[in-house]
Amino acid sequence: MTNSRSPQPNSSAEPQTSSARTNQQETHLNRARASLRQALSWYSHLRKPGQLPSNLELQAALKPELEVLTSNLNKLDYSVIRIAVFGLVSRGKSAVLNALLGQKILQTGPLNGVTQWPRSVRWTPNANAKVQVELIDTPGLDEIQGQTRAEMAQDVARQADLILFVVAGDITRTEYQALCELRQAQKPLILVFNKVDLYPDTDKQAIYQNLQQLGARGGDRKSVLLPDEIVMVAAEPTPLEVRVEWPDSEVTYEWEIPAPQIDELKQTILSILNREGRSLLALNALIQAREAEAAIAQKTIDLRNTEAENLIWQFTRYKALAVALNPIAFLDLLGGFVADLALIRSLSHLYELPMTSYQAAKLLKTILISSGGLLLGELGSSLILGLGKTTAAIASAESPTNISAYAGAAMTQAGIAGYGSYTVGRAAQVYLEQGCTWGQLGANTVIQEILNQVEPNTILYRLRQELEQPE
Numbered sequence: 001m002t003n004s005r006s007p008q009p010n011s012s013a014e015p016q017t018s019s020a021r022t023n024q025q026e027t028h029l030n031r032a033r034a035s036l037r038q039a040l041s042w043y044s045h046l047r048k049p050g051q052l053p054s055n056l057e058l059q060a061a062l063k064p065e066l067e068v069l070t071s072n073l074n075k076l077d078y079s080v081i082r083i084a085v086f087g088l089v090s091r092g093k094s095a096v097l098n099a100l101l102g103q104k105i106l107q108t109g110p111l112n113g114v115t116q117w118p119r120s121v122r123w124t125p126n127a128n129a130k131v132q133v134e135l136i137d138t139p140g141l142d143e144i145q146g147q148t149r150a151e152m153a154q155d156v157a158r159q160a161d162l163i164l165f166v167v168a169g170d171i172t173r174t175e176y177q178a179l180c181e182l183r184q185a186q187k188p189l190i191l192v193f194n195k196v197d198l199y200p201d202t203d204k205q206a207i208y209q210n211l212q213q214l215g216a217r218g219g220d221r222k223s224v225l226l227p228d229e230i231v232m233v234a235a236e237p238t239p240l241e242v243r244v245e246w247p248d249s250e251v252t253y254e255w256e257i258p259a260p261q262i263d264e265l266k267q268t269i270l271s272i273l274n275r276e277g278r279s280l281l282a283l284n285a286l287i288q289a290r291e292a293e294a295a296i297a298q299k300t301i302d303l304r305n306t307e308a309e310n311l312i313w314q315f316t317r318y319k320a321l322a323v324a325l326n327p328i329a330f331l332d333l334l335g336g337f338v339a340d341l342a343l344i345r346s347l348s349h350l351y352e353l354p355m356t357s358y359q360a361a362k363l364l365k366t367i368l369i370s371s372g373g374l375l376l377g378e379l380g381s382s383l384i385l386g387l388g389k390t391t392a393a394i395a396s397a398e399s400p401t402n403i404s405a406y407a408g409a410a411m412t413q414a415g416i417a418g419y420g421s422y423t424v425g426r427a428a429q430v431y432l433e434q435g436c437t438w439g440q441l442g443a444n445t446v447i448q449e450i451l452n453q454v455e456p457n458t459i460l461y462r463l464r465q466e467l468e469q470p471e
């Protein structure tokens with residue numbers, strides 16, 4: 001008898017061996033790099049000065065986005081993971097980073113405002129790490145006010161690949177709000193419960209359980225935190241006064257600084273970095289690239305708005321005229337189709353957004369289908385009126401009175417065709433605004449690729465549901 005078991009297809013949900021995982025992470029990094037390189041070459045070389053009057057202005061406007069693309073590509077090339085620390089004032093954010101670093105590099109202190117600006121420090125967690133880590137210290141979320149605070153937090157969170165949120169006991173309302181806001185950044189987050197040396201064991205456990213419950217209770221059905229994303233540390237334990245008895249029976253008191261308790265956090269971070277660090281890095285770079293590309297498209301479209309309007313109208317008139325003057329049915333239909341295609345090509349050229357003829361044709365098809373009724377009307381009228389027009393044209397050759405019949409059919413048809421062209425132009429504008437991140441090696445495509453491959457036990461897997469929701 002033959003073996004009834006058939007070989008199982010290698011599903012992405014199955015746990016992988018560590019070497020397979022390493023390969024996969026490497027692939028993710030390479031795909032992200034390729035995607036960013038493609039984007040950079042599209043956007044930095046296409047916009048040469050001199051071709052259009054607004055080019056210089058456009059170049060200046062796009063500088064920040066091009067910088068985002070460049071800096072993310074660098075990050076990928078050097079595999080630098082950014083870990084940012086957040087929390088309210090004096091929770092020990094700087095102290096936690098110092099404890100990870102193993103030396104007191106960042107200033108800490110009981111006074112508010114010791115850390116004024118985000119600061120970053122290189123960390124080499126272990127000798128054979130495949131990634132480099134940059135630790136980013138920030139001021140307390142309650143130290144800077146209003147708009148600046150929100151901007152700083154957003155900015156740092158956007159750049160971070162992993163977020164440490166430091167609390168020092170039961171969480172306050174402000175902290176909970178800040179935590180939820182940070183979760184919006186859709187980045188992996190570890191809740192660090194610091195200063196555990198200040199609490200007796202029972203209190204410590206009670207607070208830990210509170211934090212767990214709070215994490216599980218997140219808004220809109222999603223949990224804010226999983227239990228293994230909460231870690232207890234004592235980054236800079238309070239010095240203890242110890243009594244020292246000397247051989248000559250003299251007694252003195254000395255301050256002893258207990259060793260920090262930081263190993264569990266270090267291990268948690270290391271295992272994340274090891275398991276999915278490079279994939280997280282790739283994904284984050286792609287997400288930032290996608291944002292930058294959307295901004296590039298938007299700015300280009302805004303700056304070229306007048307030219308685009310003119311172009312659309314020009315094509316609309318041209319198409320209407322071509323359709324009206326063409327006496328043969330089907331040929332005008334074809335002519336109209338070609339005109340729409342040319343309009344899409346011209347628009348993408350004007351915006352200098354990447355679009356091949358193939359993509360333009362596909363886009364036109366999508367538009368034809370999605371704008372249904374109106375364009376069907378156009379097609380229908382092309383056929384019926386076109387046939388009528390052909391008949392009228394034949395008839396008008398025999399009798400001059402029939403010319404008016406021809407003209408009537410032609411005018412109606414031209415009006416509908418022209419309007420159709422206008423719709424196509426508008427739809428193409430919208431598509432170009434959002435569409436160039438799709439397509440081969442487009443940021444969205446590669447993001448999907450990576451997300452489709454993540455394993456169930458990873459942070460990425462958990463982020464997937466959130467990331468997959470359309471923006």
Ligand SMILES: Nc1nc2c(ncn2[C@@H]2O[C@H](COP(=O)(O)OP(=O)(O)O)[C@@H](O)[C@H]2O)c(=O)[nH]1
Binds near residue numbers: 089095111197198235
């Ligand atoms: N007892 C105790 N105190 C700590 C611990 N970590 C930090 N601190 C103290 O908390 C204060 C604020 O620390 P700092 O790192 O400057 O807080 P930040 O404002 O969040 O950066 C300092 O006086 C630290 O000595 C800890 O684990 N245990």
Ligand SMILES: [Mg+2]
Binds near residue numbers: 094
């Ligand atoms: Mg600080």
